[in-house]
Amino acid sequence: MVPVQWYLLLATAVFCIGLFGILTRKNALLFLMSVELMLNAANINLVAFSAYWGNITGQTFSLFTMALAAAEVAVGIGIILVLYRNFDDVDVTLAKGMRW
Amino acid sequence: MTTKPKLRVGSHLLPGLAAVALFVVIAVAVLRASFGDPQGFPSDGSITASIGYAMFNLDMGAVPGEGFLVAFIVIAIALDAALDGSILLAKREEEGSAVALLADGGRQVHERLTDGTESDSDADDDGGDH
Incomplete structure (x- = not known):
């Protein structure tokens, strides 16, 4: 059995890649992808500890997290469509006010 | 003459470095932590x-x-x-009524790309009897 530390290290790397993307990029689609990376890093932890403790709860919960991620992407892409329609760009730094 | 990309050093690198620093901090914490003995799934049962x-x-x-x-x-x-x-x-709101996105089959985009010159002839061709 692979030690659980390596799974945690992998999840940390995936999470920090997602954080890096959010902090350094301006494209809204890349933002969405980075958020997905961070969510899936949490999923890796859930599944790793599920196998570690021999309990099914973590794996079941990660399925629900995936469903939530799908819902989040649906709304996120809708927001990006509106952003593009109003600014002719998907740069997140353009939208600075709540109204325009 | 070829040019190679240069790394502009400045404060704009700070957010990226913060993410890398967070990785280092968590990695050190994870590798130094001790977990109990692994239990594992029972071999029988799906x-x-x-x-x-x-x-x-x-x-x-x-x-x-x-x-x-x-x-x-x-x-x-x-x-x-x-x-x-x-x-x-x-949904796209046009002239007070809600119109679904690209419900026109992409005609608007096509007209914008071709400046509306070809769209009329295309429409005639498609509409004719064959």
């Missing part, structure tokens, strides 16, 4: 079947776990709400 039972609060699985029936219902409602929300956001 894990997939146990997940299915756990989703509907059925106490029949071989692997222990909690019931997720309420979470199942809540996530179903959340997915429904997200679907409605995304449709609402993707």
Whole structure:
């Protein structure tokens, strides 16, 4: 059995890649992808500890997290469509006010 | 003459470095932490079947776990709400009436790309009897 530390290290790397993307990029689609990376890093932890403790709860919960991620992407892409329609760009730094 | 990309050093690198620093901090914490002895799944019994039972609060699985029936219902409602929300956001309002995105078959985009010169002749060709 692979030690659980390596799974945690992998999840940390995936999470920090997602954080890096959010902090350094301006494209809204890349933002969405980075958020997905961070969510899936949490999923890796859930599944790793599920196998570690021999309990099914973590794996079941990660399925629900995936469903939530799908819902989040649906709304996120809708927001990006509106952003593009109003600014002719998907740069997140353009939208600075709540109204325009 | 070829040019090579240069790294501009400055404060704009700070957010990226913060993410790398966070990785280092968590990695050190994880590698120094000690966890108990691994239990592992029981060799007999299906894990997939146990997940299915756990989703509907059925106490029949071989692997222990909690019931997720309420979470199942809540996530179903959340997915429904997200679907409605995304449709609402993707709708396009024109002249007071809501028009679905690209309901014109992409004609507007085509006209914008061709400056409206070809769209008329195309429409005539398509409309003729063959």
